[in-house]
Amino acid sequence: xxxxxxxxxxxxxxxxxxxxNATSACTCKTEAAALPxxxxxxxxxxxxxxxxxxxxxxxxxxxxxxxxxxxxxxxxKTRCGSGGAxxxxxxxxxxxxxxxxxxxxKNKGINAKQxxx
Numbered sequence: 001x002x003x004x005x006x007x008x009x010x011x012x013x014x015x016x017x018x019x020x021n022a023t024s025a026c027t028c029k030t031e032a033a034a035l036p037x038x039x040x041x042x043x044x045x046x047x048x049x050x051x052x053x054x055x056x057x058x059x060x061x062x063x064x065x066x067x068x069x070x071x072x073x074x075x076x077k078t079r080c081g082s083g084g085a086x087x088x089x090x091x092x093x094x095x096x097x098x099x100x101x102x103x104x105x106k107n108k109g110i111n112a113k114q115x116x117x
Contacts, residue, residue, distance in 0.1 A: 042105065043115040044098050056084075057098050059091040062110070079104050 016026040040063040048055045059076070062069060066086075073091045077084045080100055084093040093101065098114055105112040 042110055042112040044101050044105075044112050045115040046096050046098060054094070055096045057093045057096060057101055059093070059101060059105075059112070060089070062089070062091070076101060076104060 014023045015021065016023050016028060018028040019026055021027060041061045042059065043061055045058050045060075046055050047058055057080075062072070064072065066089075069086050069089065069091060073084055073086045073093075076091060076093055080093055080095065080097040082094045082097065084091065086092070102112045102114060
């Protein structure tokens with residue numbers, strides 16, 4: 001069985017290449033969703049690049065799962081009174097709300113630092 005490899009079967013349908021289960025019963029996607037995204041070194045910075053001069057506050061490095069990131073983003077958007085999104089494990093809040101965000105995160109027990117000028 002040294003040269004064995006998964007083949008298409010009408011019994012299970014398509015197989016996930018990582019866990020070799022049927023795609024409907026794939027276990028690697030649920031495991032990846034449960035892993036924290038960031039490294040725990042939380043930085044809050046302001047960025048305008050690619051946004052036609054409009055500034056956004058970026059919170060990166062949070063060691064939270066995607067579901068926890070979405071919940072925190074919702075709380076931050078409510079606290080700042082503005083819109084935002086979660087993209088690639090980074091929370092974006094529209095506008096320059098760095099002091100408010102840092103204070104909110106410190107009250108939650110998350111050590112956050114301001115990055116940049």
